Amino acid sequence: MNLFRVFRYGDYGDREAAAAGETKYDTRAEWPLWEVFIRSKAGLDHKHAGSLHAADAAMAVENARDVYTRRMEGVSIWVVESKYIHASDPADAEMLYDPAHDKIYRHPTFYNLPDELKHM
Amino acid sequence: MNQQLLFYTLQLADNALINGHRLSEWCGHGPVLEQDIAISNIALDHLGRARSLYQYAAELFNALPPEERSTVFNSPALQEKVQMGALLDEDDLAYLRDGWDFRNVLLVEQPNEDWAFTIARSFYFDVHNFYFFEALKSSTDKMLASIAEKSLKEIAYHLRWSSEWVIRLGDGTDESHQRMQNALNERWMFTGELNTPATFELNLQETGAPVDLGIVAPRWMQKVTEVITEATLKLPASTWMQQGGKNGVHSEHLGYVLAELQFMQRAYPDMEW
Numbered sequence: 001m002n003l004f005r006v007f008r009y010g011d012y013g014d015r016e017a018a019a020a021g022e023t024k025y026d027t028r029a030e031w032p033l034w035e036v037f038i039r040s041k042a043g044l045d046h047k048h049a050g051s052l053h054a055a056d057a058a059m060a061v062e063n064a065r066d067v068y069t070r071r072m073e074g075v076s077i078w079v080v081e082s083k084y085i086h087a088s089d090p091a092d093a094e095m096l097y098d099p100a101h102d103k104i105y106r107h108p109t110f111y112n113l114p115d116e117l118k119h120m
Numbered sequence: 121m122n123q124q125l126l127f128y129t130l131q132l133a134d135n136a137l138i139n140g141h142r143l144s145e146w147c148g149h150g151p152v153l154e155q156d157i158a159i160s161n162i163a164l165d166h167l168g169r170a171r172s173l174y175q176y177a178a179e180l181f182n183a184l185p186p187e188e189r190s191t192v193f194n195s196p197a198l199q200e201k202v203q204m205g206a207l208l209d210e211d212d213l214a215y216l217r218d219g220w221d222f223r224n225v226l227l228v229e230q231p232n233e234d235w236a237f238t239i240a241r242s243f244y245f246d247v248h249n250f251y252f253f254e255a256l257k258s259s260t261d262k263m264l265a266s267i268a269e270k271s272l273k274e275i276a277y278h279l280r281w282s283s284e285w286v287i288r289l290g291d292g293t294d295e296s297h298q299r300m301q302n303a304l305n306e307r308w309m310f311t312g313e314l315n316t317p318a319t320f321e322l323n324l325q326e327t328g329a330p331v332d333l334g335i336v337a338p339r340w341m342q343k344v345t346e347v348i349t350e351a352t353l354k355l356p357a358s359t360w361m362q363q364g365g366k367n368g369v370h371s372e373h374l375g376y377v378l379a380e381l382q383f384m385q386r387a388y389p390d391m392e393w
Contacts (some may be wrong), residue, residue, distance in 0.1 A: 052154050053154060058284070062281065063158065
């Protein structure tokens with residue numbers, strides 16, 4: 001199984017040109033996709049930062065560290081394989097979300113918050 | 121004695137620069153995007169450490185008496201500056217010295233070949249770096265001790281990264297196992313030099329500035345054996361150990377590295393952008 005391919009100076013593109021017309025790449029051999037969640041500082045929630053490829057969870061955490069926290073973006077990382085994320089169907093959007101539009105009374109905006117309270 | 125300390129500092133700086141440059145050759149050519157970024161990050165870590173060490177080396181050089189300064193290096197471009205009485209900075213040391221004035225170990229100048237060879241070189245070097253800089257934290261030289269303190273966190277990550285790859289490839293498919301074993305075997309002959317002190321290291325020993333390589337060597341061997349065993353690989357058979365890098369005697373590969381690394385400054389001296 002070909003886990004990854006090596007490109008060095010000069011050989012980029014040659015292989016593609018030679019293989020034009022053939023099946024280019026076996027996507028089943030690719031590493032699975034992972035979703036990355038980063039906590040930017042203690043006390044805050046983990047937020048979705050993006051996704052990446054990795055062979056397993058340990059590598060996903062390390063890759064996330066290198067890809068998403070190199071500019072001091074985070075203090076904690078969660079990863080979950082993308083196939084385990086279940087999403088709502090865009091076709092159901094009207095049914096699911098529109099009814100909330102005219103229900104302003106559900107917002108807690110009628111309270112006065114003390115200034116010391118951050119991140120509400 | 122200060123000249124010995126200069127050589128010692130340069131040796132550490134050259135290791136960092138040349139190793140960092142080799143890793144940076146992967147930038148844009150990594151096997152997958154994530155590892156391309158990881159290896160480029162690591163290359164930059166080494167480059168950062170090289171800068172701190174070159175700055176200190178330049179300081180040590182500039183503090184030498186003038187008559188001593190003119191005999192330290194043999195590189196024409198650098199000598200020209202020194203003869204004019206100019207003080208040197210980090211860039212002069214990185215860009216104007218020729219191969220014979222470089223003191224990096226032979227291991228770090230070896231070519232990347234494929235991913236397994238790159239990992240083998242990094243793994244041997246990272247294990248050494250980790251135990252070496254751990255010991256350098258207690259150096260009597262305050263500057264070296266603080267550079268060690270600062271570098272150790274990065275180096276701990278480098279070691280984890282390269283060890284994981286040795287295990288991943290060794291314990292992977294038949295082909296990755298074979299390639300990893302082959303790379304470890306091929307690079308083994310350059311590992312002896314890591315823990316063999318050069319004359320300037322021995323001369324400095326009584327000052328307490330350098331690391332006692334006698335302490336690093338068994339730790340290196342233990343860690344390397346541990347990881348290689350976990351990777352279901354075999355420790356390479358003992359062989360003739362190459363050396364000479366610490367004294368400026370290099371393999372032909374260093375010349376090509378420097379040709380690329382120094383081209384801009386040599387072609388357009390003191391250019392800035």
